[in-house]
Amino acid sequence: MKNSGKIITKDLNLFIGKQHILKNVNIVVPDNKITVILGPSGCGKTTLLKSMNRLTDLYPEMVLSGQILIDDKDILKAGAEVPEIRRKMGLLSQRPYPLPMSIYKNIAYGLKINGVSNHKELDDKVEYYLRLANLWDEVKDRLREPASTLSIGQQQRLCLARGLAVDPEIILADEPTSALDPLSSNAIEKQFVKLKSSYTIVVVTHILRQARRIADHIIFMYLGEVIEQGSANKFFNYPEMDKTREYLKGAFN
Amino acid sequence: MKYFRYKEEKIFRVLMLVSTLFIVLALAIIIFSILYKGLPMLSWEMISQTPKGGFYLGKEGGILNAIIGSFYLSVCSTLLALFVSLPLALFMNIYLKRYKFVLNTVRFFLDLLWGVPSIVYGAFGFIIMIHFGLRASLLAGIITVTLFIIPIMVRAMDEVFKTVPVGLYEASLSLGSTRSETAYRVFLRQCYPGIITAVLLAFGRGIGDAASVLFTTGFTDHIPVSLMQPTATLPLAIFFQLGAPIAEVQERAYAAAAILTFFILIISILARLSSGKFQRNKINF
Numbered sequence: 199m200k201n202s203g204k205i206i207t208k209d210l211n212l213f214i215g216k217q218h219i220l221k222n223v224n225i226v227v228p229d230n231k232i233t234v235i236l237g238p239s240g241c242g243k244t245t246l247l248k249s250m251n252r253l254t255d256l257y258p259e260m261v262l263s264g265q266i267l268i269d270d271k272d273i274l275k276a277g278a279e280v281p282e283i284r285r286k287m288g289l290l291s292q293r294p295y296p297l298p299m300s301i302y303k304n305i306a307y308g309l310k311i312n313g314v315s316n317h318k319e320l321d322d323k324v325e326y327y328l329r330l331a332n333l334w335d336e337v338k339d340r341l342r343e344p345a346s347t348l349s350i351g352q353q354q355r356l357c358l359a360r361g362l363a364v365d366p367e368i369i370l371a372d373e374p375t376s377a378l379d380p381l382s383s384n385a386i387e388k389q390f391v392k393l394k395s396s397y398t399i400v401v402v403t404h405i406l407r408q409a410r411r412i413a414d415h416i417i418f419m420y421l422g423e424v425i426e427q428g429s430a431n432k433f434f435n436y437p438e439m440d441k442t443r444e445y446l447k448g449a450f451n
Numbered sequence: 452m453k454y455f456r457y458k459e460e461k462i463f464r465v466l467m468l469v470s471t472l473f474i475v476l477a478l479a480i481i482i483f484s485i486l487y488k489g490l491p492m493l494s495w496e497m498i499s500q501t502p503k504g505g506f507y508l509g510k511e512g513g514i515l516n517a518i519i520g521s522f523y524l525s526v527c528s529t530l531l532a533l534f535v536s537l538p539l540a541l542f543m544n545i546y547l548k549r550y551k552f553v554l555n556t557v558r559f560f561l562d563l564l565w566g567v568p569s570i571v572y573g574a575f576g577f578i579i580m581i582h583f584g585l586r587a588s589l590l591a592g593i594i595t596v597t598l599f600i601i602p603i604m605v606r607a608m609d610e611v612f613k614t615v616p617v618g619l620y621e622a623s624l625s626l627g628s629t630r631s632e633t634a635y636r637v638f639l640r641q642c643y644p645g646i647i648t649a650v651l652l653a654f655g656r657g658i659g660d661a662a663s664v665l666f667t668t669g670f671t672d673h674i675p676v677s678l679m680q681p682t683a684t685l686p687l688a689i690f691f692q693l694g695a696p697i698a699e700v701q702e703r704a705y706a707a708a709a710i711l712t713f714f715i716l717i718i719s720i721l722a723r724l725s726s727g728k729f730q731r732n733k734i735n736f
């Protein structure tokens with residue numbers, strides 16, 4: 199393993215008009231760990247996550263500067279292959295957005311656009327990833343049904359499976375459990391812990407308890423700035439900054 | 452205060468009821484009067500024969516020429532318009548989304564074009580025809596009607612694509628889709644029912660319009676066998692029959708109107724049936 203980390207940002211700044219949203223963000227996201235981005239609402243967590251797979255391109259008002267290195271390659275450089283960069287990062291959003299097609303096709307979609315066309319192979323992979331996301335048993339008899347008929351918790355796991363199916367190296371999850379009931383949240387959290395040996399996982403959350411449960415590495419943000427980052431153990435037990443201590447005491451909630 | 456708010460609610464309910472009733476009633480009266488006057492005149496002869504000499508003076512024959520003419524004209528124009536409108540509407544909502552000013556300008560001009568009366572398109576088509584030395588023909592009519600329904604179709608589709616949530620767009624992109632894959636594999640599925648509505652709207656305007664085809668398509672008693680021949684259309688057939696000085700011919704106009712209405716009804720039902728599967732797959736956000 200490189201000592202440098204899977205995702206590294208260098209002096210990342212993001213403006214929306216005159217508003218300074220991300221301020222000199224320098225972070226290191228380690229490989230094969232769960233990194234949790236913590237921080238109060240509006241501090242720029244989602245924006246940071248979106249800049250990592252260049253979904254910020256969709257918002258012309260956002261002006262980025264600095265570097266985002268993924269495997270030591272700067273993805274903000276012109277000429278970067280954006281679809282390929284995005285494929286390497288599965289995105290799980292705050293609420294699930296299944297594709298408007300059947301459960302089966304939701305998984306097969308990403309496989310197909312990435313060149314898998316053999317039916318047997320598709321069937322096998324669909325089953326494999328549905329199992330990986332812990333959804334197979336619930337949907338195996340209704341694969342041809344529209345994904346819209348699933349419950350929200352099932353939809354979120356479908357989105358996880360769909361994201362995993364394109365063989366990413368990184369999973370970016372933006373408050374992936376905020377629309378879910380405690381049981382489904384639990385299922386997703388367990389999934390992350392199970393998956394972390396093969397992926398780099400970045401989870402945005404503002405639930406401290408969730409961070410304590412799953413985090414190996416913490417990035418704490420406040421008003422667009424990274425206040426503190428480091429191992430979860432150190433962060434929760436020996437925080438360095440006053441802001442962190444206040445936050446851990448629940449001062450911002 | 453509380454009392455007033457309940458009262459307000461009641462007033463709005465009544466208003467809604469009244470306007471719904473008004474629309475349903477208006478539609479019912481229109482359809483009823485067309486059927487009431489038209490059905491007695493509707494005969495097999497009417498839909499299976501072309502006009503014989505003196506048809507417009509009450510002699511024998513039917514309006515098969517106009518039925519077939521309208522069919523060719525509207526189907527061809529709708530398909531042509533679809534080929535232009537669908538990519539344009541997708542382009543606006545996927546590639547132009549970033550450029551708000553350009554996008555709004557395009558929308559503004561499309562809205563202007565939507566508002567231009569069809570007779571103006573007819574006049575424009577006429578100028579083009581003369582420029583290229585064309586006679587009034589099926590082709591000139593198709594071109595004119597296509598131009599006339601494109602803004603309608605594009606804007607109607609545009610409104611549908613606008614409802615696709617950014618999250619779905621982002622989800623598709625983050626799977627590694629390109630923007631065109633997102634357009635054709637995700638947006639189209641999500642919006643299929645709405646696209647059908649847009650196509651029907653444009654089709655209905657195209658088949659029912661008389662002014663745009665008046666100069667461009669011309670009128671004839673024969674069934675067209677080439678794009679270069681003048682062609683009869685239902686709206687003009689109705690117009691000419693209504694303008695005839697003979698009561699019986701005028702009543703036949705209502706039969707023609709009934710045929711036109713029936714035509715639109717069938718197409719609408721077929722289109723609706725085709726969107727059922729997509730309706731089920733559509734994600735409701």
Ligand SMILES: Nc1ncnc2c1ncn2[C@@H]1O[C@H](COP(=O)(O)OP(=O)(O)OP(=O)(O)O)[C@@H](O)[C@H]1O
Pocket residue numbers: 214219237238239240241242243244245246257259404
């Ligand atoms: N498209 C946009 N246009 C204008 N301002 C934006 C836009 N997107 C985000 N912002 C602003 O950027 C700041 C950071 O937003 P962001 O969504 O990243 O916060 P967050 O940390 O994810 O908050 P939450 O926990 O509530 O999701 C906020 O002040 C927000 O208002």
Ligand SMILES: [Mg+2]
Pocket residue numbers: 243244245372
């Ligand atoms: Mg957020």
